[in-house]
Amino acid sequence: MANQEHPAAAASAGTAALALDLRGVDKHFGGTRALRAASLAVRPGTVHALLGGNGSGKSTAIKILAGVYEADAGELSIFGEDHSLSGYTSTTAAAAGLRFVHQDLGLFEDLSIEENFALDAGYPRNAVGGVRWRALHRQVAKVLSEYELDVDPRRPVQDLRPSDRTMVAIARALQGSESERLILVLDEPTASLAAHESGLLLEKVRRLADRGQTVIIVSHRLQEVLSVAHDFTVFRDGRVVGTLVDASPTEDELIAIMAGGLTVALRPTGSASHTTGRPTLEVSGLVSGPIRNVTFTAHEGEILGIAGLVGSGRSSLLHALFGAFVPSTGTMMLGGAPYAPHSVDDAMRAGVGMVPENRVREAAFMDRSVRENLSIAMMMEYWKTKWMPRARETRRAEELIQRFGVKVADPSALFSSMSGGNQQKVVIARWLQREPRLLLLDEPTQGVDVMSRADIYATIRRSAQAGCSVVVASSDMSELHALCDRILVLARGRITQEVLASDVDVDSLTSLVLREPSTRRTIYEPTAFEETRTS
């Protein structure tokens, strides 16, 4: 930790040496200031991490670079060439050498890799206008080998493992130009990847940089960013609050800059006193889809973690507990009474709630208001009066927004208008308002920024303290380690390990999970549910 780097100082240090230099950018949305005097200086051939919580302005900065938003003021130069920010569009951005790969990769999943390339850059044609398939094939095969992708270009994108799909999107974005004159911007590239997949991807990104590629990476996952980035720019409240050049800060240091303090919530609480309370949920011999013979107990006030890779059956297990899948055999007891939900409705009436893994696809009503997104889980309760109590719904929504620290103007705001972290808080509030005795959380902080994550952890801990039994499934081992009292390791549909969070550290937990598939493979039984195809 040394002297402070002012954006202006960085600029004077030699603009020509910078791949990208963004200075003094202001941006207003109506009355709100999204960015003020923001700056970003990226050195060529480095991986530059852009960090900040939701609403910190980092997405706005990226969107200004992409030409989606127009900045109110500011200067931009790319590889020493100045670009006016007024009238700057996505076409300007592309011509200047910026290449964007977003979280949603924009690949055509069921088309072949080579066609995905050709749809972007055009097909090679013969004299009469027909496609020269063999030329395309050679061309794309060459590009893929440059990017260390050992796959047949004729295979459909959906056959690729998730990290390779991202690499294909990157290779496609960079095709056709000299990559030294390009800046690759990765927007949340690992958000939908499991931990080991993002590890593979970031390793490849790092190697791109070693070959001279300039990369800007936006990510919520600090640990991953730390493993790959050379420089860091941290945004908070629309300002740049930290610029770290050629640094290797610790996760805590970064969080401190991002949050401006207050990071205790992300650490384990170190208590495992709830693992022997009264049992809330007793599962025995459960078989459902990929789940084979699972037995466990969750106690009152306990936060129980389910650790497992993609395809281990994490989500299926939670769905079965929530009545969304009906198990083929096995018994469940909830609060001492037999529990055999045949529908989500049954599970809700028994006092169970579930926050699903994919917020956008399985939990959100994007075009409805926050109020409606909250009250949808309370319909039957509200209808007791045979008249939907609009005023009560609104009051309740206001209470919940306050209680869970949701950043939103008022309950009538659209769900889609909020940032991911706030959306997730609303989804969790949707279930906690029912005061469930069992709360199931599937990847509760996926795509959620550090500050919201701290809030969500605190919320989960509070409801556990109030006696709720919480089951958290996650592929993020540090999350499980920080949050849970006890952790079950799930592999190929079976529970293979059970550990107290206080007895392990994150690394040994990770190795427990990673080791499982290979040891299991020796007694591998083919299942009807091959959701492990890509892993």
Place this chain on the structure above:
Amino acid sequence: MTNTAAPPTSTPPAPATESVAVVKRTSPVARIFENYALLILTAAVFLFFTFYPPSSAAFPTINNLNVILGSQAVVATIAIAALFPLISGYFDFSLGATAAMAQVLCAGFMANSGWPIWAAIIVPILIAGVVGVLNGFLVTRLHMSPFVTTLGMAMLLSGVTLWYTGGQTIISGIDPAITRFGSTRFIGLPVVVYIVLALAIVAWYFFTHTPYGRSLYAIGSNAASARLVGVRVDRNVWWSFIVAAVIAGGAGVMQLARMGSATASGGNELLFPALAAVFLGATAITPGFFNVVGTIIGAIFVSISVSGLTLSGASGWAANVFNGLALLVAVGLSTYLGRRKRRG
């Protein structure tokens, strides 16, 4: 070298007024105007034809008002029926044909088979319900595309109806009680208008104040999310097809009561203006979403405009041209509003 941030103390938390949680909001006045634009437009069209010389003699009379409201009652009923599947995100193209079938069957059962009036009314409505059960089955159980399924159903029904009538218009042998009912007035307005009003109130209550109605909106927004908050998606969608078809059957009987005769048809002359009304309605009250009040305003708007144009000297083509244009504009507008909502 390691350069690092300004210490946290130098950047105090931003004051609340400069919150960066960016939410674009339209001003309250603009929002009210947006919500009631269709109503204002309807009033403007009404005033225009009232004072426009070619139509001012015939347009603003009680008689013409009666014709407008009476003829629009059937269309409005089908529009309300169409709301049920549309709100849950499904298109039912067979409602016009279902109504036309019910109209022909009701007339035919009395004229050809000599059934008593109550049976001739109830049985066609039940048959309409069976059509809804079939539509729902094909769409929710066999996962067939709702548009093509109901389009096929519409063709099938109009064919069967044509076969039943043999191409003849059923005009004699219809119990006069039913036509008498169709022309009965109560406090100056046709009784059917009150029936539509009552139906609209029930539908409004259903959509805004029952969990089932609200669940249809949830399904229309995101069916997977709806399922995971305890909504029985397939069952509710299926029921929406059944309820729509039953209401359409009732609309057919109502049409017979008003016309006094029945001819086999595809029912498009009922369905198209109804769809125009529904989509126009989605631009009002709760813009971007189908709703009952907007639908009724849309139905009135369409019929006032067509009546005014006709009285101003436009001939038979006016209705279709206007309905078509209204539907296009309405779909465009409600798509735009809906997309803006989703984008936030």
